[in-house]
Amino acid sequence: MVGAVGIVTSPVATVTQQAMTCATVVVVAGESWLEEKRHPFYTLGLKHHLSSMKRTREKTSKGKKRIETEATSCYFPAATEKEIGAVNSNLVISETCGSIRLKxxxxxxxxxxxxxxxxxxxxxxxxxxxxxxxxxxxxxxxxxxxxxxxxxxxxxxxxxxxxxxxxxxxxxxxxxxxxxxxxxxxxxxxxxxxxxxxxxxxxxxxxxxxxxxxxxxxxxxxxxxxxxxxxxxxxxxxxxxxxxxxxxxxxxxxxxxxxxxxxxxxxxxxxxxxxxxxxxxxxxxxxxxxxxxxxxxxxxxxxxxxxxxxxxxxxxxxxxxxxxxxxxxxxxx
Missing domain, CATH: 3.10.300.10 (Methylpurine-DNA glycosylase (MPG))
Structure with missing residues (x-):
């Protein structure tokens, strides 16, 4: 099971509180990254995150996205405009407590x-x-x-x-x-x-x-x-x-x-x-x-x-x- 991790890059990756609590999904604003291995997650060496979510599928219901895997599921709101902005590409949002770490x-x-x-x-x-x-x-x-x-x-x-x-x-x-x-x-x-x-x-x-x-x-x-x-x-x-x-x-x-x-x-x-x-x-x-x-x-x-x-x-x-x-x-x- 993967953890909720956001990579601060472009497009901006965001981790909502609901996703952080479930600690099962990766949320990326403005892009369906699960279909592409060229996403920044892959270039940062997080291959285990991608491989563990191969069977993930995405659904939309009542303004919310639902990411499902065979092991578990997690709900989170769609990213808002405020969550999309310029960020420092040397920083990563940490899974455990949401703090910003150096990559x-x-x-x-x-x-x-x-x-x-x-x-x-x-x-x-x-x-x-x-x-x-x-x-x-x-x-x-x-x-x-x-x-x-x-x-x-x-x-x-x-x-x-x-x-x-x-x-x-x-x-x-x-x-x-x-x-x-x-x-x-x-x-x-x-x-x-x-x-x-x-x-x-x-x-x-x-x-x-x-x-x-x-x-x-x-x-x-x-x-x-x-x-x-x-x-x-x-x-x-x-x-x-x-x-x-x-x-x-x-x-x-x-x-x-x-x-x-x-x-x-x-x-x-x-x-x-x-x-x-x-x-x-x-x-x-x-x-x-x-x-x-x-x-x-x-x-x-x-x-x-x-x-x-x-x-x-x-x-x-x-x-x-x-x-x-x-x-x-x-x-x-």
């Missing part, structure tokens, strides 16, 4: 560009009727075969790192030091990926706090008090590190590895439309990566880390780079 074209760029472009975007995690959101404020790029700090150095492919060689936008979650998970996103280029180093929590802070504190805050009766006001962690401390953010966002290799962020309903990246957006006046720091001195000075010192200057959730600041950046802004003004 595969966003990820299909050079690794350093992706690391930079991810700053300010929102990571969404969805599971068990829980939604967590956090703004990406720090990233590192790992360039693949030439990068001595990369798991894919010299083009080496293992069972662990194979997501780095999959299509851009694939998640790569690995376990390190026998304690923590780290979350990466594949980019353009064999073995290239971006490590998400830090997030600024937006939604679901109580759950994040619970994840970080559940072993420390259990009462005598075994219950857990979910309140940011009654523990030692501040909001900006919940996701200020690659291992911390994986704990807070419930990201692990068993449930989140090798997932397509343009399609998977358990996690995706979206524009920051609901909370504070990153303004053009805010500065991005480009500096060296962290914890890779063992690979030698050449690669340890390369400026392949990006972060949002002045954000409290950043894992580690480079004060010298920040000073240089401020001086440069002042001198150019």
């Amino acid at each position: 595969e074209e966003f990820f299909d760029i050079y690794c350093e560009d992706l690391a930079r472009n991810l700053i300010g975007k929102v990571l969404v995690r969805k599971f068990d009727n829980i939604t967590l959101k956090a703004r990406i404020v720090e990233t590192e790029s790992y360039l693949g075969g030439v990068d001595k700090a990369s798991h894919s150095y010299n083009g080496k492919i293992t069972e662990r790192n194979k997501p780095m060689f999959m299509k851009p936008g694939t998640t790569y979650v690995y376990f390190t030091y026998g304690m923590y998970h780290c979350f990466n996103i594949s980019s353009q280029g064999d073995g290239a990926a971006v490590l998400i180093r830090a997030l600024e929590p937006i939604e679901g802070l109580n759950y994040m706090c619970l994840q970080r504190q559940q072993s420390k805050k259990r009462k005598n009766d075994g219950s857990v008090k979910m309140s940011l006001q009654n523990n030692n962690l501040k909001p900006h401390e919940l996701c200020n590190g690659p291992g911390k953010l994986c704990i807070s966002m419930n990201i692990d290799r068993h449930t989140c590895n090798m997932k397509d962020l343009s399609l998977w309903e358990g996690m995706w990246i979206e524009e920051d439309n609901e909370s504070r957006k990153i303004s053009e006046s805010e500065l991005f720091v480009k500096t060296h990566r962290i914890g890779i001195d063992s690979v030698g000075a050449e690669w340890a010192k390369k400026p392949l880390r990006y972060y949002l200057m002045g954000n409290k959730s950043v894992c580690r600041l480079d004060k010298q780079k920040e000073l240089e950046l401020r001086n440069m802004v002042v001198s150019s003004s």
Whole structure:
């Protein structure tokens, strides 16, 4: 059974509340797309949606369309003129909660560009009727075969790192030091990926706090008090590190590895439309990566880390780079 998904393209795809509730049909305004495999759904790689609806037939009754399959049926109103308009072709409406996610074209760029472009975007995690959101404020790029700090150095492919060689936008979650998970996103280029180093929590802070504190805050009766006001962690401390953010966002290799962020309903990246957006006046720091001195000075010192200057959730600041950046802004003004 397919889910109710709308692809924001031309013609505009819309998902009505009735269709969203039934979660069985795809609604596209102004076009009978089920007859053509050349529809944008096909070009976006959603072949399983098309194949699972081969036997779909369309009827019209009393101003409403009815899409039927052998498994189920769903009613939805015909699209209105207000639902047809100009939209951003890089966005996809998510099945689970109707939010707008970034699709595969966003990820299909050079690794350093992706690391930079991810700053300010929102990571969404969805599971068990829980939604967590956090703004990406720090990233590192790992360039693949030439990068001595990369798991894919010299083009080496293992069972662990194979997501780095999959299509851009694939998640790569690995376990390190026998304690923590780290979350990466594949980019353009064999073995290239971006490590998400830090997030600024937006939604679901109580759950994040619970994840970080559940072993420390259990009462005598075994219950857990979910309140940011009654523990030692501040909001900006919940996701200020690659291992911390994986704990807070419930990201692990068993449930989140090798997932397509343009399609998977358990996690995706979206524009920051609901909370504070990153303004053009805010500065991005480009500096060296962290914890890779063992690979030698050449690669340890390369400026392949990006972060949002002045954000409290950043894992580690480079004060010298920040000073240089401020001086440069002042001198150019």
